[in-house]
Amino acid sequence: MSYLITLFEQHSYLILFIGIFLELMALPISGELLMSYAGYFVYQGKMNYFLALLMVFLSGGLGITVTYWIGKAGGYKLIEKYGKYIHLGPERFKKTAAWFERSGSKLLVFAYFIPGIRHFTGYISGISKMPFRKFIIPAYIGAFLWGVCFITLGKVLGPQWKSFHQAAGKYLIVFLIGLAVLLVGYFAFRFYKVQIKEFFIHLLKRLLERLKTIRAAEIFLIILTLVLIGMVSLMLGLAQDYLYNEFTQFNEIAEYMVHSVVYMSWMKGFLVFQPLYALSSIIALTIIRIWIKGRNRVLEYLLLFVPILGVRLFHESVIQIFHSLQRFGFLGKFHSANFPDLNGMIMITIYGTCLFLLVRHSKRNYITITIPIIGLFQLIGLAIANIALTNVLPSDIAGGYVYGSVWIFFNFLLFEMLRLVLEKY
Template identity: 35%
Template sequence: MESITSYVDHYGYIVLFVALLLEMIALPVPGEILMSYTGYLVYQHHLNWFLAIFAAGFGTSMGMTLSYWIGSILGGPFIKKYGSLFHLGPKQMERTSSWFNRYGNKVLIIAYFIPGIRHITGYFSGITRGNFRAYAIYAYAGAFFWTGTFISIGKLLGPKWDQFHNSAIKYMGIGIVIIALGVAAVYVYRKYSLQIKSIAYALVLWVFSIFKTRIRTEFVIAGTAIVTLGFAVLMIKMIQFFVGNEFQDFNGVVNVFVPLMFDRQWSWVMDLFLQLGTQKALMTVIILTIMWILLRGKDKTHEILTLFILTMGGELYEETLRRVFHQVEANHFITLDYVTSFPSDGSIMILIVYGFAVYMLVRHSQRIWIHTLADVLLVVCLLLIGASHVFFGLQQPSDIAAGFTFGGVWLGLNILLLELFRLL
C-alpha cells in the first residue's frame, strides 16, 4: 500500500488512471483506498479535485470498456465449453442474458460500490452481448459517480482519511445494501404488481368487513404498524450495539463529517436548529398542534388525550429509559471512551412532539403535496437538529440516533392506539 501511495505522490493522475483501469479488469488493486488517499492529496492542494476525478473516472471507464470487449470476444466460447460447471447451460444463459439486458445496466451504478461485483459486471455484460451504447452510458456515469464519491470523502476527511476510511466504507456499504433492497422491492412489485394489488385489496376488504370503517383509516393503521415495527427492530439492534460498545466507529465518522460539512460560518444556522429542540420550542409546537386539532380534528377528544399521553408519558418513558441503561452500563461493566446519555432524552421528546404535529397535519389534510412536503421537512429538521447537537459537542451521535429511534417506537404505539379508537 505504501508503494502505491508513493507512486501517486510522484506521478499523480497517471498512476490513478492506470491503477483504476487495472482494477476494472479484476487485477488486485486497492482502488477505494487509493482514491481516498488521492482526496487527501487534493486536501493538501497537491492535486486538483476536478482533474483527479476526471483521471480516476476516465481510467475506470476505460477498464470497464476493456472488460466488456474481453467478455464479448472470449466469454461466449468459454461459457459454451465450461458453462455447465457453473450451472450456466444454454437455457439458463438465455434467461440470464434476457434479465441482464433488461435490468443489468441499471444496477451498474450500485455495483461499483460492491467489491467483487464491480469487477465482473463488465465481463458479464460482454458475455451476454448487451447493447454497448446502453452499457456505456450507465458504466461511465457510474464510474464518475463512484470515483467522485471516494475522492471527495478523502478530501473531506483530510489528515484523518486513513483513520476513518474503513468506518466510512462500512456505513456506505450499509446504505448501498438498503438502496439495493429498495431496487429489488421495486423490481418485485413491477413483476408481480397484479398479484400484490389483488392481495392488498383482499386484505383491505377483510379489514373493512371487520371494522366497518373508511379505507383511509385502515391504510393509516397498516402504515403506522410497519413503521413502528421498523423502529422497534432498529431499537433492539441499537441496544445490542450499546451493550457491545460498538458505536465507536459510527460516532467517529459522524463527529468528523459534521464539522467538515458545517464550518463555523454555519454557527448561526446550527444555533437556530438547536433552539428548535428546546422546551420553549416544543411547548410552542404542542400549543399549535392543539389549535390545529380544535380547528380541523374530527375526533378532538381522543386526539388531544393522545397528545397528553404522548408528552406526559414521554417524560416518564425517557426517565425510565435513562435509569435502565445507566443500570445496564453499571451491571455489565461497559467502559466507554466518551460520556454517554444513551438514549438522548431530548431527542426522544423532539421526535415525539414534532412527529405527532406532522401526523396531525397530514391526517387532517386532503392535499397530497402537503403530505409529501411535511414528511420531507420533518426528516430534514430532525437531521439538522441532531447535527446541531453534534456541531456544538453537546451529545454523541449514537445517543441522538437512539433517542430518535426510541421516540419513534413510543410515537408509533400511541398513534396505533388512537387509530384503533377511531375504528371502535
C-alpha cells in the same frame, strides 16, 4: 498493497491510472483505497483534484471498455475456460447476468460501488451482447461518479484518512444510494411532473375516502403496526451497539463529517425550533386545530398529551433498563450516560405527535405531503446543529430519535385501536 502505496507516492498519476485499470480487469487491487489515497494527496497539495479525477475517468473507462470487448469476442466460452481464475464461474455469471437483465444498463452506473460486481461488469455486458451504444454512456458515467466520490472522500477526510477511509467508505455507499434515489425522483418529477401529480392526487383522494371506512382504518392500523415493528427492530439494534460500546467509530466519523462538510453557519437557525416557546407554539396550534375540528376531542387530546407527558418517564425507564443490564453482565463502562438523548426524544415526540394530528385532520392533499417532509428536514437540521454546536454525541441523538419514534408510534397504534373500537361500538 504496501508496495503499491510506496510506488504511489513516487508516481501518483501513473499508479492511479494503472491501478484502476487493472482492478477493472479483475485483478485483486483496491480501487477505492487508491482513489481515497489520491484524495488524501490532493488534501496535502501533492496532486491536482481535477487531474486525479481525469485519470480515474480515463482508466476506468478504458478498463471497462477493454473488458467489454474481451467478453464480446470470447463469449460464454471465456467463462467456462477462464472464469475460475477471476472468481466468475458459470453459476456466478448466470446470477449476475440475470441481475443485469432485470435492471438493464442503469445498473452499470452503480456497479462500480458494489465490491465483487464491478470487476465483472464489462465482461458480463460483452458476453451478454449488450449493444455498445447502450453500454458506453452509463458505464462512463459510473466511472466518473466512482472517482468523484472516493477522491472527494479522501480529500474531505484529510489528516483523518488513515483512520476513517474504510468505515467512511461504507457510510458513503449508503449515502450514495440515498442520493441516487433522490436524483431519480427529481428527474422523474422533472420529466413526468403532470402524470406524477395526477397519480398522487388520485391516490391520496382514494386513500382519504377509504380512511373514512372501518376497513380502511384497519389497514391504517396494519401500517402503523409494521412501522412500529421496524422501529423496535432498529431500537434493539442500537441498544446492542450501545451495550457493547460499538458507537466509537460511528461518532468519530459523524462528528468529523458534520464539522468538515455538512454544517454551515445558517444551520444554526434550526435551533430556533428547540426552545420551550417553539414547542409550546406547535402544541398550542395543534390544540386549536383539534378544537376547531370538533370530532373525538377527548381522544385527540389524549393522543396529544399522553406521549408528550410520558416521554420523560419512558426515557427514565430505558435508562434504568440499561443500568440493570449493566449489573447483570455488561460490566464495561458505557460510552455515554446520555443514551438515548432526552432532548432528541422530546423533539421527535412533540413534533411527531403534533404533525401527525395536524395531518390526520387535514383534507388538503398538499398538506398531507408537505408537512411530514418539512418535519423530517427540521429534525435532521436540529440533529446537525446540535452535533456541530453542542457536546451531544451523534449516537445519542440517533438513539433519541429512534427511541422517541418507538414511543410515539406505540401511542399512535394504541389510540387508533381505541378510535376503531369507539367507532364500532
